[in-house]
Amino acid sequence: MKVILLGAPGAGKGSQATKIAEHYNIPHISTGDAFRSNIARGTEIGVYAKSFMDKGQLVPDDVVVKIVAERLSHKDCENGFLLDGFPRSIPQAEALEKLTEVDAVVDIEVDFSVITARLTGRRTCPCGESYHISWLNSDTCPKCGQKLFIRDDDKEETIKQRLDVYQKTTEPLVAFYEERGVVKKIDGNRPIEEVFASIKEALG
Numbered sequence: 001m002k003v004i005l006l007g008a009p010g011a012g013k014g015s016q017a018t019k020i021a022e023h024y025n026i027p028h029i030s031t032g033d034a035f036r037s038n039i040a041r042g043t044e045i046g047v048y049a050k051s052f053m054d055k056g057q058l059v060p061d062d063v064v065v066k067i068v069a070e071r072l073s074h075k076d077c078e079n080g081f082l083l084d085g086f087p088r089s090i091p092q093a094e095a096l097e098k099l100t101e102v103d104a105v106v107d108i109e110v111d112f113s114v115i116t117a118r119l120t121g122r123r124t125c126p127c128g129e130s131y132h133i134s135w136l137n138s139d140t141c142p143k144c145g146q147k148l149f150i151r152d153d154d155k156e157e158t159i160k161q162r163l164d165v166y167q168k169t170t171e172p173l174v175a176f177y178e179e180r181g182v183v184k185k186i187d188g189n190r191p192i193e194e195v196f197a198s199i200k201e202a203l204g
């Protein structure tokens with residue numbers, strides 16, 4: 001099963017991605033996580049990517065495509081994968097088409113007011129999990145115990161820029177994949193478990 005997760009920042013892609021990957025036993029490929037891991041390790045790609053991420057901009061297509069192409073060439077992607085946060089532009093989607101064919105594109109739709117509230121209250125763990133301050137009464141990760149942090153790009157000015165970039169550059173992908181007949185629209189204005197149930201139903 002080759003699946004793409006689409007949705008604005010804060011739509012819940014990360015939370016759903018973990019569940020989908022576990023349920024269908026496919027690797028979860030998050031370009032955002034890949035960049036954050038590069039930043040944490042101080043690699044050249046990390047330093048380069050951070051300069052775009054901190055401004056709420058997209059990392060240039062050629063860099064992202066290279067990372068994804070390399071990851072998709074691994075053996076564990078042969079029978080399927082879940083792409084979270086990629087593609088984010090039409091050129092990235094076109095590059096992906098040259099690498100492989102996808103079976104489904106899950107588009108998580110969430111109202112913009114909900115998204116802003118989610119992102120400003122988001123706390124992230126180095127392990128990749130994220131939580132919302134409205135229900136988590138701790139500064140450590142309930143799963144692994146590491147200290148949670150606020151992503152640099154979850155600051156209010158950056159959030160606005162990220163949402164603008166999403167509308168201009170990423171949202172056109174919905175029409176791109178609709179033309180290919182693979183889009184599954186999911187109402188993301190609901191609790192995580194309800195959204196996940198709808199995704200499972202849509203993917204079969």
Ligand code: AMP
Pocket residue numbers: 009031032033035052053054056057058059060061064084085086087088092153162
């Ligand atoms: P995410 O964790 O998916 O929200 O990604 C965090 C940031 O990493 C984004 O705001 C971009 O700056 C960068 N990024 C992640 N994936 C991509 C992509 N496919 N294309 C360009 N930039 C990306």
